[in-house]
Amino acid sequence: MSRWTETRRHPSYQAKNTIHNPRLVKPSKPVVAEYFTVQDNTHMHQFHTLPFDNTYVRLPDVFFERVTPTPFPHPHVVSINPAVAELLDLTPDAMQYPTFAEYCCGAKPLPGSDPLAMLYAGHQFGHYVPQLGDGRAILLGEVRNQKGEKWDLHLKGAGLTRFSRDGDGRAVLRSTIREYLCGEALHGLGIPTTRGLCIISGEEVVYRERPEPGAMLIRLAPSHVRFGTFEVFFYRQQYEHLTVLADYVIQHHYPHLLEEQNRYVRFLHEVAAWTGHLIAQWQAVGWAHGVLNTDNMSILGLTLDYGPFGFMESFNPGFICNHSDHQGRYSYQNQPDIGYWNIRALAHALSPLVEPDAVKAAPEIYEQAMLTRYAELMRAKLGLEEAHAHDDRLVTDLLNLMQTNQVDYTTFFRSLSRFSQEFPPDNTGIRDQFVTREVFDDWTVRYQERLKAEKSRDEIRKSRMNQTNPHYILRNHLVQQAIVQATAHRDYSEIDRLLTLLKQPYTEQPGMEAYANPAPSGSPPIIVSCSS
Ligand code: AMP
Ligand code: MG
DSSP states (O other), X not given: OHHXXXXXXXXXXXXXXXXOOGGGSOOSSOTTGGGOEEETTEEEOOXXXXXXXXXXXXXXXXXXXXXXXXXXXXXXXXXXXXXXHHHTXXXXXXXXXXXXXXXXHTSSOOTTOOOEEEOOOEEETTEEESOOOOSSEEEEEEEEOTTOOEEEEEEETOOOOTTOTTSOSOEEHHHHHHHHHHHHHHHHTTOOBOEEEEEEEEEEEEESSSEEEEEEEEEEESOOOBHHHHHHHHHTTOHHHHHHHHHHHHHXXXXXXXXXXXXXXXXXXXXXHHHHHHHHHHHHHTEEOSOOOGGGOBTTXXXXXXXXXXXXXXXXXXXXXOTTOTTOTTOGGGHHHHHHHHHHHHHHHTTTTSOHHHHHHHHHHHHHHHHHHHHHHHHHHTTOOSOOTTHHHHHHHHHHHHHHTTOBHHHHHHHHTTOOOSSSOOOHHXXXXXXXXXXXHHHHHHHHHHHHHTTOOHHHHHHHHTTTSOSOOOOHHHHHHHHHHHHHHOOOHHHHHHHHHHHSTXXXXXXXXXXXXXXXXXXXXXXXXSOO
């Protein structure tokens, strides 16, 4: 599987200039002349002049409901993410004009966009729910950038749709900030994810456990198709739509399979492998999604639908970040098994298109990819370059020790880069994180032997480890601080500060030392549950 990884690009990676896009031809006359800014002889767009190319809306009507966003009064910009704006060829300047927020939240129609709510179903907490769909998010449309990349613009919190069930179609500012920042945090760590473009708030109160300011988030992904999008057509026995959907996803996101005779099998198995890679990456950084229902599983193997997620602080395999998950179905340690379960559900949904053997093989392919990748990542976290027998024992024994000693996962691995093989060694800063220091000393003897076995040199290993073990993660108390300032005082500066910080999680940034620390001891737990 690792050989396969080296030769294949992730499906969310979009090859440059591979897609012919007639809309990229420069218009002879700018549509709205005053909104173009000329830079290097190229016409630069503003947000509302983006060139839309709506491929999903050309699928059969049953795939979606056409819907327009419901704006809220007096919208204003909370934050704009310049890195994501760039994916749309937008400069931050091209988003800072008085009516920008109105275009974002649907108060003004976006020319060329054909907004819709996508239909899907899914297994939620193990039970099939026949009709879900975008109940509070709207696909504004798809934009092709100058490189020919297709980006879905998804507006979350945009009001009621046919799929809203008992919900109000809204999102609270708190949850949009969490999604916005965590998307960038995972992206900064190199983990595939949807990305937040901007947050807009307005004069509307949304009722959850208590009244809260409402907000909308525009997020980008090459596609928002989920495992549950396939499930809905399988369980309705609409196999012709299942085929259309598989063809659509292959055409746009797995184009190297187009000419393959058994392309549906290859497609299923590639999704299985990418999902394995994704979950291995979450495990390695100590992150839990919190609601791994099949409707939250991306067909591109990227992190999707941030809800009650969390980064672990002290290592605890039973870590449950979702307050509503009483059984711990989606605990940190269960994620690899849940990935297996979800791939089985996807394979079952694709069974009309692939032979039974291929259906059976999919979860095994997932598992192999996940285990191989996890082993590689953990080896890298220890600074090891070669694969030796019993490396897994070295990792497991360390994790057990960290658990019993309640050692902060991120801090420890970052500090391990300073491990010295000199004699006498000075590893006090590392060993002091453990209560039972002697037991940790026993482990370090094995670690040192292992380093010696591959002739590891401290300085080189240190710089390698510091590119693998982050200094900063989005700890819950950090995002909470940004939320409190934003909701209580309309002070959005902390959001932008974290956005900048998390872009470079491996680089120690001057003045930001406190942001690397675990939550102050005794701080109250931050309760997060589904669908806020
Ligand atoms: P989630 O747990 O956020 O992934 O949502 C699960 C399903 O419930 C999806 O179909 C959502 O679109 C829908 N949903 C969640 N929250 C709301 C809400 N406030 N209003 C309408 N639909 C919602
Ligand atoms: Mg969801």
